[in-house]
Amino acid sequence: MTMIRSIVAATDFSPGSDAAVERAVQLARAHGASLCLLHAFDVSAWHSLRRVFDAQRLTMDPPPDVRMRQRLTELAAALATQTGIEVDASFSVGDPESAIKAYATAHTPSLVVIGSRAEPAMSGLGSTAAKVLRSPTCPILIVRSAGARPYDKVLSAVDMREGSVRAAKAAFSLFPAAHHHLVFAVQLELDPWGISGNSRAQIPQMLDSMHAQATQELQQLAQSLAGLAVHPVATDVADDVPARAILVRAAELPADCVVVGHHGEGAMSESPLGSMAQHVLHHTLRDVLVVP
Template sequence: MSGLVVVGVDGSASGMAAVEAAAREAGWRGADLRLVHAFIWPAMHVQLGPSPLGPPEGGLRNMVERLLTEAEERARSLAPEVDISRAVVPGEPLTVLQAQSRAADLVVVGSRGMGSFVGLMVGSTAVHLAAHGRCPVLVVREEGEVTGPIVVGVDGSSAGAGAIAFAFTEAALRGVDIVALHAWTTWNAPMPAPQDEAVPYANEPEALAAQEGRLLSEALAGYQETYPGVSVKHEVVHGGTREALIEASRKAQLLVVGARGRGGFAGLLLGSVSQAMLHHAHCPVAVVRSPDNSR
């Protein structure tokens, strides 16, 4: 395989966790790794070089170089075979990384950066990229590497198909299993056709559950033939989607969701379920936009 993995570097603990995850991803994919720092200070018209009264290694520009050097050393220790490049791009992180996503196969960011407000679970850069990035976005916290299967949320929508494909690719690269989870309630499940036309709202018991099980099987059809080495567990949950995915993430090494799914409002680039996962999941979260909206 080949391609490009981009990771945002900002010097935070969350950002370094993102560097480690990006290095592993690049190694698994046989891809290049680009370390990107959004250098906002030139726009502030402040001195970038060392102060005449300070040490020659001081100054904002030297600080950025040290951040990138540390990040590159960490990445090389985890994936020595990966071709690593560095880029210092003037601008603020949101627009810089969004532009980088146009050429990338995956963008990796920390859940919170140096500019995040205390108390926020996920910073604005991560949420913005999940909504506007032109490729899948992996959001990593600094708790360290976790084990377990890959959990993918399946809702049967065309917008969610990209998340399923991404999950199978990741599972094959990592050599792990998939838990394909579909949650439903009587409020979000389409009613099956009535068994008796004379009683249009009557259905056999468990008719909705059976229909939702078929929806999950149909959404996964073909993937196991393409990825015969990936074992998949079908899990149909009668309950809220957010709660079910958050609970499943406790034992997962990665949670994959679509940017928007069934029931999403037109015009919204990031659905409520995706946002909830970014804030509350217990493992790294990959948000995948549908092919029609990603490039």
């Protein structure tokens, strides 16, 4: 099992980032990991505010960057006192995406935790989360739900390619006490214009064969991961489009967290983030772990 040594939580003090910090604290305590609170002071946003609001009020002493740095430092100190874990504060000036990527590159944390958007109850992703997910260097946990009880049910999307297997393993390392569910979506791709009568008759047999092979492979993976989990590992093979299968199963469980590999259905997508992963991220209200 991979050791979880350090966790980073990006915060702009919005409700969404507050939920991310709560989750990061819970995971840091569970793993005995250190925690870093990261805030980037966006100068361009500050200049925009000055153009809209009363400049004199917005430039009162101390300056806003100093106030934000102090607020971040105080939050880190309060969390360290409350939890007993090591909590540091990292303050930078610039856009949040660059700050998160620079910190992750320099310090190689085990996990970066980000709120999905300023208001976590809303679906979709905010601009910061979407930009960070374009080319992550470590697992990224996108948090939507407030309240940081340990995850009970974690669903991992698996297609048996290296990226999805690596994502499932990361989920077991991060959430060993959860009930883990592995889902493999089997989709038969056929050219409708090239299907003859004989081919049509063979479709059920082809689906049965694919389903049986997927079931065997998924069960073998579950057995290999069983030693990393507290509870038995559940497996499910769905005859459906991958993104829809994941969303449906996540709602049925219901899952607390959905786990996807960064390239989803494949690395040939126009975006570095695979189409299946993008669909899940934009259409679920559950937390999502994305593993590069």
